[in-house]
Each structure stands twice: as C-alpha cells, then as structure tokens.
Amino acid sequence: MKNVDVLIVGAGPAGLGAALSAHDFGLSVLVVDENPRAGGQIYRALQENPARGLGRILGADYLAGKPLLERFAASGVAHLPRARVWQIGHDNVAYLSALSPGPRPEPVKARFIVLATGAQERPFPLPGWTIPGAMTVGGAQILLKTAGLLPPDDTVLIGGGPLLYQFAWQIFQAGSRIQAIVDTRGPIASRPLFGHAISALRAPALLWRGMKLLAAPRRHGARRVRGAAAIRISGESRVDSVHYSLQGVEHTLETSAVLLHAGLMPEINFSSALGCAHFWNRQQHAWQAHCSIWRESSRPGLFIAGDAGGIAGAEAARLSGSIAALEIARQAGKIGAPERDERARPLFRRWRQQLAPRPFLDALYPPPPECFSPPDETIVCRCENVTAGEIRRAARLGASGPNQIKALTRAGMGPCQGRFCACVTAALAAQAAGLGLGEVAMPRGRFPLKPVTLEEIALSDADGLDV
Numbered sequence: 077m078k079n080v081d082v083l084i085v086g087a088g089p090a091g092l093g094a095a096l097s098a099h100d101f102g103l104s105v106l107v108v109d110e111n112p113r114a115g116g117q118i119y120r121a122l123q124e125n126p127a128r129g130l131g132r133i134l135g136a137d138y139l140a141g142k143p144l145l146e147r148f149a150a151s152g153v154a155h156l157p158r159a160r161v162w163q164i165g166h167d168n169v170a171y172l173s174a175l176s177p178g179p180r181p182e183p184v185k186a187r188f189i190v191l192a193t194g195a196q197e198r199p200f201p202l203p204g205w206t207i208p209g210a211m212t213v214g215g216a217q218i219l220l221k222t223a224g225l226l227p228p229d230d231t232v233l234i235g236g237g238p239l240l241y242q243f244a245w246q247i248f249q250a251g252s253r254i255q256a257i258v259d260t261r262g263p264i265a266s267r268p269l270f271g272h273a274i275s276a277l278r279a280p281a282l283l284w285r286g287m288k289l290l291a292a293p294r295r296h297g298a299r300r301v302r303g304a305a306a307i308r309i310s311g312e313s314r315v316d317s318v319h320y321s322l323q324g325v326e327h328t329l330e331t332s333a334v335l336l337h338a339g340l341m342p343e344i345n346f347s348s349a350l351g352c353a354h355f356w357n358r359q360q361h362a363w364q365a366h367c368s369i370w371r372e373s374s375r376p377g378l379f380i381a382g383d384a385g386g387i388a389g390a391e392a393a394r395l396s397g398s399i400a401a402l403e404i405a406r407q408a409g410k411i412g413a414p415e416r417d418e419r420a421r422p423l424f425r426r427w428r429q430q431l432a433p434r435p436f437l438d439a440l441y442p443p444p445p446e447c448f449s450p451p452d453e454t455i456v457c458r459c460e461n462v463t464a465g466e467i468r469r470a471a472r473l474g475a476s477g478p479n480q481i482k483a484l485t486r487a488g489m490g491p492c493q494g495r496f497c498a499c500v501t502a503a504l505a506a507q508a509a510g511l512g513l514g515e516v517a518m519p520r521g522r523f524p525l526k527p528v529t530l531e532e533i534a535l536s537d538a539d540g541l542d543v
C-alpha cells in the first residue's frame with residue numbers, strides 16, 4: 077500500500093490547482109487521472125494539439141491552460157495517468173485500476189483526499205437517443221480534441237447551453253459546417269435574467285464571448301431554431317432524421333448525426349457513495365455536496381474542488397483547488413490559520429469574480445423540460461434498457477425515489493451505476509409523487525463506481541472495502 081499526505085482524484089484545473097499548492101507546502105501529493113495526460117475536460121490533449129494544428133480551432137480559452145500544464149509538468153508532483161479510482165474505503169484508502177497494460181496500481185492511503193472529478197453532461201433522454209449516430213456534444217468534442225475528428229456537415233445539434241455553442245464555434249473554426257442547431261430554450265423570463273445580468277457585467281469578457289458564440293451559427297450558414305419541443309430522433313440502424321415541433325407545427329430535418337447537450341452537472345458519485353451531505357441546487361437543477369468555504373465536505377479530510385462541487389468553469393475550478401490546499405496545509409500543521417487566511421484572500425476575490433456570471437448563465441440556459449420528462453417509450457437507463465414508462469409504473473406502485481425504483485426495475489444498476497439515468501429516474505419519481513425536483517431522495521452511489529474485475533477486488537488487500 078502506498079501512503080501519501082494528499083491524494084487528488086482528477087488532473088483537471090481543480091486537481092492541478094490543489095496539487096501545485098499542496099506540493100508548495102511540502103506535502104506529499106499523488107494525482108490520479110483516467111486520461112493519458114493532465115488537463116481534464118477543458119485542456120484535454122493540450123500538450124499535443126497545437127502541434128497538430130488544432131490550437132486555433134479549439135480557441136484561446138483552450139490555449140490558456142498551457143502555463144498551468146507546464147507548471148504542473150515541471151513541479152515534480154507525482155502523477156499517475158491512465159488509472160481510475162473505483163472505490164474509496166472508510167479508512168481513506170483508494171483502490172485503483174490501470175487503464176493500460178502494466179503493473180496493477182497499489183491502493184493508496186491518504187491523510188487527505190481531494191475529489192476533483194469535474195462535471196458530467198446532463199443526460200438528455202429523447203425518443204431515439206440510443207440510435208447509432210446520436211451522441212452528446214461533449215463526446216463529439218472529445219473526439220475532436222483527441223483525434224481531430226469533426227462531425228459530418230449535416231449534423232444537427234439539439235439542446236442548448238454554452239458548451240453546445242462553443243463546440244459549434246470550434247467546428248466553424250475548423251472550416252467545417254453543421255446543418256442546424258435545434259435550441260430547446262423557450263422565451264426567457266426577462267425580469268430574473270435582468271437582475272442576474274447586472275452581476276454578470278463583472279465578467280464583460282465572458283458576455284462578449286457568449287455573444288460571439290451565439291452569432292456564429294448564422295454567420296456560417298447553419299439554421300438555428302429556438303423553442304423546439306417534442307423532439308424525436310428516428311432511424312433504423314442509424315440516425316436518419318430529427319423531428320420537432322415549433323409553435324405547434326411539425327418539422328423534420330434529414331441528418332446522419334445528432335449531438336445532444338442539456339448542460340452540465342457536478343460529478344457526485346464519490347461524495348454520494350461516501351455518504352457526504354448534499355443539497356439540491358435550484359439554480360443548477362442538480363444535487364451538490366455541502367462544502368465549507370475551504371471546500372471540505374461533511375466528511376472530515378475529504379475535499380471537493382472544481383466542477384465536482386458545483387459548476388463554475390475552469391478558472392474557478394483551479395482557484396477552488398488552491399483554496400482547498402490552503403486548508404489542508406493548515407490541518408497538516410504546515411501553516412496557521414492567520415497565514416491561511418492571508419494567502420486565501422486574493423484567491424477568494426478572484427473566485428467570487430469567476431462565480432459572478434454563473435446565476436446569469438444558469439438562468440439563461442435552464443435544462444430543457446424534456447430531459448426530466450421523456451415520453452413513456454424512451455429508454456432512460458441505457459445500460460439496463462429500462463424505459464420512462466417502466467419507471468413511471470414503478471413509481472405508481474409506490475417506489476418513492478430512484479433507489480427503490482432501481483430495486484424494482486434495475487434502472488441505474490448497470491455499468492454506469494446510474495450516472496446517465498439516476499437524475500431522470502429521480503425526476504420521474506418526483507413527478508409521480510407530485511413533488512418538486514430535488515424533493516425525493518437523492519440517488520445513492522454504490523462502490524465500486526466503475527466496472528472492475530473480480531481479480532482486482534480479490535487482490536485489493538481490502539480491509540476497508542465494502543463491496
């Protein structure tokens with residue numbers, strides 16, 4: 077078993093921010109990440125892409141990660157890439173599996189753990205979303221960042237939110253095209269938005285960028301419709317068309333590829349499986365772990381930095397990692413509270429600046445109502461092939477939330493362990509009971525969080541393992 081002061085799960089901006097600061101205080105740090113290189117979602121493959129001619133396409137926000145990655149590479153912080161944490165035991169031991177051939181990584185016992193596992197795309201279960209040719213915008217962007225692949229010219233993007241428009245812009249930068257953006261956002265309630273816009277003015281660069289992204293589809297000849305409803309994807313062995321309704325009129329677009337995006341949610345699988353306290357974030361329509369201002373969760377010694385603790389973007393993620401490291405350094409006896417507070421002051425100031433436009437963005441891009449209430453025939457749990465109708469039936473039989481529905485229908489029991497269905501299952505249970513979103517029990521994560529072999533479990537030397 078390996079022993080470290082600080083184990084950091086995730087090498088995105090939050091994990092790197094935490095790692096560099098903790099390392100500066102003389103703490104032993106190990107950063108583990110599934111990906112082959114550091115950078116997380118936003119800076120994925122940034123070490124290779126400029127040389128492959130993709131830097132300009134991916135844009136200035138992407139290239140802005142270069143100094144952080146260079147600092148990390150030069151820091152000497154231990155980094156274990158292509159390794160996945162699948163369980164954290166009650167004794168703070170993390171169990172890992174390797175994602176490439178080679179020796180099996182040993183379990184890691186850490187005094188402090190920072191979960192910097194980022195966000196996940198919100199599932200958007202529409203009729204036909206499981207047909208080959210339909211995938212998420214984030215998935216398609218990963219193909220661009222890792223393999224330089226672009227979607228076909230007749231692609232239709234469905235949903236809304238900053239990542240959707242950013243990816244469309246990146247496609248245009250590459251000199252490629254898309255057919256249309258079918259935006260699900262309806263008319264905006266202007267009064268709350270106006271209030272939030274005032275605080276968003278503290279981040280004028282972001283607003284300007286947003287306007288540029290929104291103008292791009294028209295400039296590049298892509299159709300953009302707003303307020304689409306009753307969206308369906310059809311096709312036998314492959315996607316062949318998208319159907320939607322606009323002010324009561326049915327429309328069809330023929331296409332070979334559909335990219336869906338309904339916003340981001342914090343990745344809470346570890347914190348929920350570890351029994352941390354959570355709350356329903358009404359603005360972001362998602363569960364979120366309770367954290368102190370220092371990003372410490374309700375479980376002492378377990379910190380949650382970056383998007384895993386609430387969607388706030390890359391720079392806020394990096395700052396929150398550094399803030400967590402200051403409190404870790406204090407608890408480890410490296411600094412006292414006055415020094416922690418002194419060092420934290422400028423970080424908090426910049427962090428608050430980064431958070432200022434969030435309420436505006438959250439109000440501007442609420443998740444489409446469809447993603448909480450798909451028609452009965454829609455598959456919700458892709459792993460176990462469970463439809464919305466089956467989930468509604470289980471709820472009507474008295475299953476009061478996603479954890480009971482899982483036992484009755486197997487929704488959430490497959491390899492993804494509910495990551496792509498539990499929030500929809502919970503919403504359907506809430507509707508059946510006449511409750512609001514977030515008023516039913518939160519889906520409870522269960523270890524192992526990722527598929528592991530029996531051999532890995534058997535060889536885990538696992539006193540603290542409760543599988």
Ligand SMILES: Cc1cc2nc3c(=O)[nH]c(=O)nc-3n(C[C@H](O)[C@H](O)[C@H](O)COP(=O)(O)OP(=O)(O)OC[C@H]3O[C@@H](n4cnc5c(N)ncnc54)[C@H](O)[C@@H]3O)c2cc1C
Nearest residue numbers: 086088089090109110116117161193194214382383389390
């Ligand atoms: C698909 C997707 C694409 C995005 N693209 C952009 C973009 O282009 N521009 C933008 O501004 N924002 C983008 N975002 C939002 C962006 O990710 C965040 O704002 C920012 O990167 C958050 O940083 P983070 O460090 O909190 O998390 P991330 O950057 O997401 O890093 C989390 C890291 O944790 C690792 N990880 C998770 N679970 C485990 C585990 N069990 N074991 C080991 N490693 C694990 C992941 O591999 C990942 O590298 C994207 C988000 C998603 C989900």
